[in-house]
Amino acid sequence: MLASFLAERKLKKSKRRDAILSAFLAMETHVTAEELHRVLSAEHPGIGLATVYRNLKLLASCGLAKQVSLGGKAARFEHAFRHRHHDHLVCSRCGKVVEFLDSEIERRQESIASRHDFTLESHTLEIHGLCGSCRPPR
Amino acid sequence: MLASFLAERKLKKSKRRDAILSAFLAMETHVTAEELHRVLSAEHPGIGLATVYRNLKLLASCGLAKQVSLGGKAARFEHAFRHRHHDHLVCSRCGKVVEFLDSEIERRQESIASRHDFTLESHTLEIHGLCGSCRPPR
DNA sequence: TCTTGTCATGATAACGATTCTCAATTCCAG
DNA sequence: CTGGAATTGAGAATCGTTATCATGACAAGA
Numbered sequence: 001m002l003a004s005f006l007a008e009r010k011l012k013k014s015k016r017r018d019a020i021l022s023a024f025l026a027m028e029t030h031v032t033a034e035e036l037h038r039v040l041s042a043e044h045p046g047i048g049l050a051t052v053y054r055n056l057k058l059l060a061s062c063g064l065a066k067q068v069s070l071g072g073k074a075a076r077f078e079h080a081f082r083h084r085h086h087d088h089l090v091c092s093r094c095g096k097v098v099e100f101l102d103s104e105i106e107r108r109q110e111s112i113a114s115r116h117d118f119t120l121e122s123h124t125l126e127i128h129g130l131c132g133s134c135r136p137p138r
Numbered sequence: 139m140l141a142s143f144l145a146e147r148k149l150k151k152s153k154r155r156d157a158i159l160s161a162f163l164a165m166e167t168h169v170t171a172e173e174l175h176r177v178l179s180a181e182h183p184g185i186g187l188a189t190v191y192r193n194l195k196l197l198a199s200c201g202l203a204k205q206v207s208l209g210g211k212a213a214r215f216e217h218a219f220r221h222r223h224h225d226h227l228v229c230s231r232c233g234k235v236v237e238f239l240d241s242e243i244e245r246r247q248e249s250i251a252s253r254h255d256f257t258l259e260s261h262t263l264e265i266h267g268l269c270g271s272c273r274p275p276r
Numbered sequence: 277t278c279t280t281g282t283c284a285t286g287a288t289a290a291c292g293a294t295t296c297t298c299a300a301t302t303c304c305a306g
Numbered sequence: 307c308t309g310g311a312a313t314t315g316a317g318a319a320t321c322g323t324t325a326t327c328a329t330g331a332c333a334a335g336a
Contacts, residue, residue, distance in 0.1 A: 012283055012332050033323085048286040053323065055284095069207075073294090074322060089254055098254050105243050109265055116227055116236050117270040125263045127247055132255040150303050150312055171294085186315040191294065211323095212293060 005062035019044045020055045021064070030068060030076040030097060070097060071128060087124075091131035098131075143200035157182045158193045159202070168206060168214040168235060208235060209266060225262075229269035236269075 006013065023040045024031070037052040056077050059065035066080040070090050087105075089098040105125070113120040144151065161178045162169070175190040194215050197203035204218040208228050225243075227236040243263070251258040 010283080014284060014331070016285070046286080048288095050287080050324080051285055089251065089256055091256065092259055098256075100250055100254070102246055102250060105246050108240050108243050109263075112238055112240060113227065113265055113267050116238070118227055118229065118236075118265070118267040119273055120265060120267040121230055122267075123263065123265040125247075125261065127251055127256070127258060127261040129251050129256040129258040129260075135257055148312080152302070152313060154314070184315080186317095188295075188316080189314060192313085 011058075016044065016047055016051060017055055019047065020052060021059065024056070024059065024065065024077070025079055025081065027079070030070060030078045032072075032074045032076055034074065036077075068124070068126075070095075070126065087126065089127045089129070091134055092128045093130055093134035096131050096134075149196075154182065154185055154189060155193055157185065158190060159197065162194070162197065162203065162215070163217055163219065165217070168208060168216045170210075170212045170214055172212065174215075206262070206264075208233075208264065225264065227265045227267070229272055230266045231268055231272040234269050234272075 003013075005011075020036070020040060023043070024036060027036065027039070033053050033056055034049065036056070037047065037049045040047050040052065056065060060067050060077065064079060064081050065077045068076050068078060068088065070076050070088060071092065072095075084101065085106075086099040086101045089100055090096070109123055110120060141151075143149075158174070158178060161181070162174060165174065165177070171191050171194055172187065174194070175185065175187045178185050178190065194203060198205050198215065202217060202219050203215045206214050206216060206226065208214050208226060209230065210233075222239065223244075224237040224239045227238055228234070247261055248258060
């Protein structure tokens, strides 16, 4: 999958590239380039932050990673490999993230796009609110 | 509306503040801080960019402005005053923006939030795709 | 296995959007 | 009018991200 993508574009494999890919796939959270870099540095010291950025972008463009924002300023990445499409519910206080999927919403987006003569490429839906533990007890 | 917000927080009025507010409300597009600053400079030369940022943030926090992203790197602002809530359909090539509202989607978001015990505060939904004029004729 | 052209990398500079700092100005309640 | 507080402009500082560039790693052919 990554291999064929690389081959098609005359891109090469490399130890670091592999290390970054597998570290990323091992992650279970929506990760920042810096966070991934920090984790990576334990096993593979010497990998530069720029390289992490470069490879995350690459993973994103071959469909293995997806960039989301989740409200912070730094971009976050999640894996799109064996991970169905979904949207996010984010706690605006503690940052907790819940993934959800609503097929009716998906369907309606399709229909909105075509109603306005757009060819749908992607969408981002983030719901922000307070989770149960952060809500003031009142 | 702005006045009462200012009063509550011991904030003051000022000529520049008013100028920024009215210039912003006169805008019909989703505007960037820099763009607003440029427009503003024609009538009120000498207003600093930082001041535009400060006041846009203020307008946002009192509910007169809403920050959206629309895919670019710079934050964009639209007015939320006499402007019903809506979401955006953005052409990923020419940047054209269509506003839409789907009450069923809105309703479902509510229900998703409460199903996960979240108190809904806001949401962002952006659909990206190619508009009719940008779609290659095939 | 060497060779060579290409791609990947690390370090760091550059960048762009936004925020901060701080001295000077403006506001407004008394 | 005045004093204390909020606002402002200019530019420095910040932060995430990307570009630059010299160097190292890779893949494929001789």
